Each structure stands twice: as C-alpha cells, then as structure tokens.
Amino acid sequence: MNDLWHTRPPTADTPPNADTREDMVVFENVSKTYPQHGNSGQPTLAIDSLNVRIKKTEIISILGPTGCGKSTAMNMIAGFESPSSGTVLLDGVPVNKPGPDRSIVFQQASLFPWLTVLENIILGVKSRGMSSAIYMDRARQLLAAVRLTGFEKHYPYQLSGGMQQRVQIARALISEPGVILMDEPFGALDSQTRLMMQELVLQLWQQYQPTIIFITHDVAEAVFVSDRVLLMSQRPGRVKLAIDINEPKPRVQEFITSSRFIQVQSELLHALRSEVQDTVNPPT
Incomplete structure (x- = not known):
C-alpha cells in the first residue's frame, strides 16, 4: 500500500505521547440550512456553527438523536452536500465534490x-x-x-x-482512500456478526491506517471502535460532548467489561438520553 496510509513518526523534540498527526477533516464554523417545503413550511437549520477537527488515521464515531445532522455532516465530507456557511476541509483543501480520496460504507451493502x-x-x-x-x-x-x-x-x-x-x-x-465514511454499516446485522465486524474494522485499520468516520446509534459500538466519540445535540446539530477513549487498538471483546468502557458508555448514554428526551418533549 502507498504512503498515504502511514503515520509520520514523531520528531526528536516531540514528547513521546504527543499527537503529531495533521488534520485530515476540519469543519470550520459550518452551518447547514435546508429550504422550506411547501407554502407553509419553514427552513430547517440542520447543523449550526459546527467546529470539529479530525486527525489523520483517527477513528471518530458520531452519535446523536435522529435528525441531529449526523448524516448531513457525513454527506458534506463526501462532497454530496455543501455547507450553507462555513467550510469543510479535507487534508487542507475545501471539499466541493465527491472524489476517490473518500470511500463510503453504507448500512446496506449495495x-x-x-x-x-x-x-x-x-x-x-x-x-x-x-x-x-x-x-x-x-x-x-x-x-x-x-x-x-x-x-x-x-x-x-x-x-x-x-x-x-x-x-x-x-x-x-x-x-x-484517505477517509472512509461508515454510515451505520452494521445496523442490519445480528449481534454476533456485528461484534465480529467491529473487530474486523479495527484489524483493517491497523493494517491500512485510514481515517474512519463512523456513524452509529449504538453507544457500545461507538466506544469499542473509536479513538474519540462525538455526541451531537438535537437539531440544530452541534457537538455536545467529545470523549477520548484512550485505549490501545486493536481491541478485544474483554474491553467491553473494563471499567473504562463502562464509565464512558454510562456518560454517553446519560448525555444521549437527555438529548432524546428533549427531542420527544421539547422544553416550553
């Protein structure tokens, strides 16, 4: 495989634990508004002032209630949609169309x-x-x-x-590709197959070192596969919570019984439940 998939080693004056990777995907103050539908419809602000930096070779999972803008953010990275304001950068270059430097894995194999x-x-x-x-x-x-x-x-x-x-x-x-976009790729699989596929993703990441952006509704899955989990708020989507997992990869299933896994999962579930409840019962 070519050099695109290898991480640059730290320099001699870099602390051993410092992250020297450059940004692969950057959202700079990105908002996305969809126009009104019909005579009485109102424009929909899907994402508001989103600022996110994703490092090369990082695995990021995005969680959030339905309609929070997860897929919209992924579509802007893919080049299928454009921001209403702000900029999405891929390796320092504004995204304005799809390209072979990004690949997508959908929920259905297609x-x-x-x-x-x-x-x-x-x-x-x-x-x-x-x-x-x-x-x-x-x-x-x-x-x-x-x-x-x-x-x-x-x-x-x-x-x-x-x-x-x-x-x-x-x-x-x-x-x-420099970036692989995974849109709920294992949502239709049974639980045993899903666990095997999560382990496979980490094994492939170790071999090929792409940047992976992973959308899921499964909190445990997000914690298991990711370097960092972003939890988005209800619409308009913003990053409500970002948690670094700080666990070596590839991971084995024993990780899901560890105190770190349980702690992070609990924190994410609590924050996600709050957003879902606000979606169902919005404050008056």
Missing part, C-alpha cells in the same frame, strides 16, 4: 447482484482507468484481509449479510 465478489470490489477503480495489475493485486490482498479468499466468483445472493458487508469494505479500501 452490491451489484449481477457481478461477482471480485467484480464488485474492482468496479470503481477499473472504471477510473487504474492498471489491472495494480487493482488485481490490491483485490487479492483485500480479499485475504476481509477473509473472503475463495469467494471471488460468488454472487451477492450467495453470501451472508456479514460477508456482503466485508465485500463493501474491501471495495471501499481498494482505492486507498
């Missing part, structure tokens, strides 16, 4: 049913003109990394839900 596993993985890079020698070598590495070697010629209907998601993750990784 694989082409008429293509095999291998054909689904290579479709994007092949269509962009990458050399077949390069993309086939990457595909073989990724099939092994997501434990799908031997399934190259299978079609999506022949795979379980977890296997389909592994294909989607391999497809996201093959272009060696």
